[in-house]
Amino acid sequence: MSGLVVDTQACIGCRKCVRACGGTAGIVVENRKARVTATCTMCGTCVGVCPVGALSIEKDEGAGSQDLSSYRDIWVFAQVDGDVVAPVTFELLGKARELAAQRARCGSPCDVVALLPCGPLASSPVCGDGEGSGAAALVAGGADAVIRCRDELLAAPDARRMASWVCELARSRRPEIVLFGATGFGRELAPMVAAELRTGLTADCTVLAIDETTGMLQQTRPAFGGNLMATIVCPGHRPQMATVRPGVMAAAVPDPTRPGTVEDVALPAGSPVRAAEALEVLRRIPRDDAASITDAERLVVVGRGIGSKKALPLMRRLCELLGAGLGCSRPLVESGWLEYRHQVGQTGVSVSPKLLISVGVSGAIQHLAGIGGAQTVIAINTDPDAPIFGVSQYSVVGDCNEVVRELVSQLEAERD
Ligand SMILES: Cc1cc2nc3c(=O)[nH]c(=O)nc-3n(C[C@H](O)[C@H](O)[C@H](O)COP(=O)(O)OP(=O)(O)OC[C@H]3O[C@@H](n4cnc5c(N)ncnc54)[C@H](O)[C@@H]3O)c2cc1C
Numbered sequence: 161m162s163g164l165v166v167d168t169q170a171c172i173g174c175r176k177c178v179r180a181c182g183g184t185a186g187i188v189v190e191n192r193k194a195r196v197t198a199t200c201t202m203c204g205t206c207v208g209v210c211p212v213g214a215l216s217i218e219k220d221e222g223a224g225s226q227d228l229s230s231y232r233d234i235w236v237f238a239q240v241d242g243d244v245v246a247p248v249t250f251e252l253l254g255k256a257r258e259l260a261a262q263r264a265r266c267g268s269p270c271d272v273v274a275l276l277p278c279g280p281l282a283s284s285p286v287c288g289d290g291e292g293s294g295a296a297a298l299v300a301g302g303a304d305a306v307i308r309c310r311d312e313l314l315a316a317p318d319a320r321r322m323a324s325w326v327c328e329l330a331r332s333r334r335p336e337i338v339l340f341g342a343t344g345f346g347r348e349l350a351p352m353v354a355a356e357l358r359t360g361l362t363a364d365c366t367v368l369a370i371d372e373t374t375g376m377l378q379q380t381r382p383a384f385g386g387n388l389m390a391t392i393v394c395p396g397h398r399p400q401m402a403t404v405r406p407g408v409m410a411a412a413v414p415d416p417t418r419p420g421t422v423e424d425v426a427l428p429a430g431s432p433v434r435a436a437e438a439l440e441v442l443r444r445i446p447r448d449d450a451a452s453i454t455d456a457e458r459l460v461v462v463g464r465g466i467g468s469k470k471a472l473p474l475m476r477r478l479c480e481l482l483g484a485g486l487g488c489s490r491p492l493v494e495s496g497w498l499e500y501r502h503q504v505g506q507t508g509v510s511v512s513p514k515l516l517i518s519v520g521v522s523g524a525i526q527h528l529a530g531i532g533g534a535q536t537v538i539a540i541n542t543d544p545d546a547p548i549f550g551v552s553q554y555s556v557v558g559d560c561n562e563v564v565r566e567l568v569s570q571l572e573a574e575r576d
Contacts, residue, residue, distance in 0.1 A: 163218060164202055166194045170214035177206035177215060187215075231398040232268075234259055235335040237326065238276045238298055238306075239345055240286050240317075245294045247455060248341030249274070250411035252404060253302035255368055256339060257412060259377070262370035263336075270336060274303035275329065277322055279315025289422075299420030302412050306420065311427040317345050320439065321427075323352035328428045330357055335399045337377050339368075342403035350403050360394040361401045366408055366529065367391075376400065382506055382529055406454050407512035407533045453502065456485035459513040461504055461531070463489040465520020465541060465560050469497045475519065478564055481571040487511060489521050505530035520560040523548025540564070 164187070173192030181187050186200030194214065207215045234256045239246040256272040263270050276294055278287040286294035287310050295306045307329065313321050330338065330353070340350040342364050354361035366389075367380035376393050377400040383390035394400040453459060460479050466472070479486050487504040488497070504511055506526040512533025519540050521527060528551060531537065539552035540560040549555045556563055 164196045164200050164206070165216050165218050166196060167214040167216070168193050170212050172212055172214075174211065176209045176211065180205045180209040228398055231334045231336040233271045233273045233333075233335050234263075234337045235273045235275055235330075235339070235399070236303070237322075237338065237340045237346070237349070238274045238294065239341055239343060240276070240278050240284065240294065243284050243286060245276075245286060245297055246341060246343060246406070247411070248343060248346075248404070248406040249298070250301040250414075251406065251409040252339045252341060253298065254412040255404070255409040256337075257302040259337065259368060259370050262372060263375060266370065266372040266375050268336075268375050271304040272302055273305045273307060273335070274298040275326060276306050276308040277314040277325060278308065278310055280310055280312055283312075283315050291416075295422045296416070297414070299418055299422075300414040300416045302418075304420055306422045307425055308422060309425050309427050313427055319345060319348040319352060322349055323356065325427055326353050327356045329425070330399060338399045338401045340401070340403045342405040346403055350401060354401050357397075357399065357401075359397040359399060359401060360392075361403070362392045362394075363403045365402045365404050366532070368402060368404070368409075377402065382526075387525070405510040407510040410533075453485040453487050453504070453511055454509050456511065456513050458482050458484035458515045459487050459504075459511055459534075460484050460517045460519060461487035461489070461511075461521060462492065462498075462519045463521030463527075464491045465522075467520075467561065469495075471561055472497065474561065474564055474568065477568050478517070478571075481568060481575070482515075482517075484515070484517070485513075489524075489527050518548050518552065519564060521548050522546050523551065 171194050173189050175189050177187045177194055178189055184199050184201065185197060187194055187196055187206055202217055204217055207217060236249060236252045236256050238249045253272065253274065260270055260272050276298060278284055278294065281287050285292065290296060295308055298306050309325055340346040350361055362379035362381060365379045365381045369378045371378050376395060378391050378393060379402045380389050380391045460475055462475050466475065476486060486502055488502045490503055490505060490508065492498050493500050493503045503509065504527065506529040508530055510530045510533060514535045516531060516534040517538045523546055537552040538554040538556065539548040540556040540558065540563045541548055542557065542559060544557045
């Protein structure tokens with residue numbers, strides 16, 4: 161096991177390490193001896209300041225010399241939201257199938273396996289068997305096998321319990337790749353799993369592919385404020401792990417005739433993951449589902465071109481008439497015109513509506529990062545050279561307030 165190690169014989173309890181560690185409290189001094197805590201990130205700062213050489217970082221030889229050939233399948237963590245498997249799971253399965261096909265081409269065939277944690281049978285239809293169950297949907301969506309754990313302790317979205325379950329399974333079954341949705345829950349869970357398994361994790365990938373020469377997972381995501389795309393690989397550790405935001409990848413068309421196995425496993429009694437020791441859940445605030453624009457089929461996305469907050473009622477009226485959700489660019493959130501949950505883009509949400517009407521949005525690269533999944537884009541902008549027109553199928557050059565006002569009056573007339 162790798163980690164920061166204290167030679168307690170040599171330690172003189174001088175606290176220089178504690179000061180060097182700063183706010184993270186990765187090391188404390190108790191009874192005149194240093195002790196490493198769960199928040200240690202192994203950055204090594206304290207090692208350099210110890211005057212008696214009592215601190216060292218031990219590298220896990222096992223990790224560096226992992227037998228990489230013993231790792232095989234592609235796992236997708238199936239997030240269960242209430243009574244349904246979250247849509248991002250099916251998007252990941254669609255991508256996992258493509259990755260499996262690529263691995264097969266480079267001589268490393270593998271299965272796509274979905275991990276389905278759920279409460280006991282009675283608590284959710286997702287946990288049941290047969291048609292309409294979560295397991296059946298996962299197989300239809302691309303899984304060759306489903307590993308399911310039905311346990312009361314997994315009924316609630318407790319990332320610590322889930323992480324402990326995933327880690328136990330990963331240690332014994334050795335997946336080559338593990339994919340998580342970059343949902344609020346996935347963002348909590350995936351780093352815990354990666355830290356516990358001492359492997360890498362690339363968050364918010366927009367492209368995943370297999371390097372057909374090395375067989376490695378190429379994990380591409382925007383970097384440096386979206387100004388370049390970085391492709392990241394994890395050459396020395398397994399599993400290779402990535403998160404992908406909802407709406408970025410395309411789900412496969414479900415095929416209810418696909419064959420697949422379902423294996424029920426018990427929740428191990430094992431200890432929680434180490435990262436969880438540093439975490440205390442104070443309160444759970446339920447998600448405001450009504451406000452989620454991630455799954456909207458129609459969206460009106462407004463930008464600074466609408467001029468002022470006073471234009472928002474007109475935009476909301478358009479949403480109402482179209483049955484659309486309301487999204488926005490980042491400056492509107494920064495100006496306090498709309499809440500963060502409406503923000504579309506690299507640091508907001510990714511959306512994949514059938515129809516997106518972009519109103520007074522320039523189309524900066526960070527904004528475009530969130531709308532790549534939209535099927536049809538209609539853009540309204542006064543500037544004929546606005547980058548948004550580079551991704552729109554229909555381009556309206558003109559004042560957006562005037563255009564929307566006209567659109568609203570025509571839609572209202574149609575209703576009457
Ligand atoms: C690290 C980082 C992350 C970021 N993340 C995000 C993100 O997640 N989402 C995001 O949106 N941005 C993000 N940004 C900001 C992004 O770079 C842009 O600044 C932002 O998207 C611009 O918003 P906008 O198009 O509304 O405003 P502007 O760039 O000001 O564009 C306004 C547009 O409206 C047009 N216009 C003006 N008047 C009218 C009119 N009357 N009628 C029609 N059109 C008109 C103009 O021609 C212009 O094209 C991020 C930036 C950084 C550095």
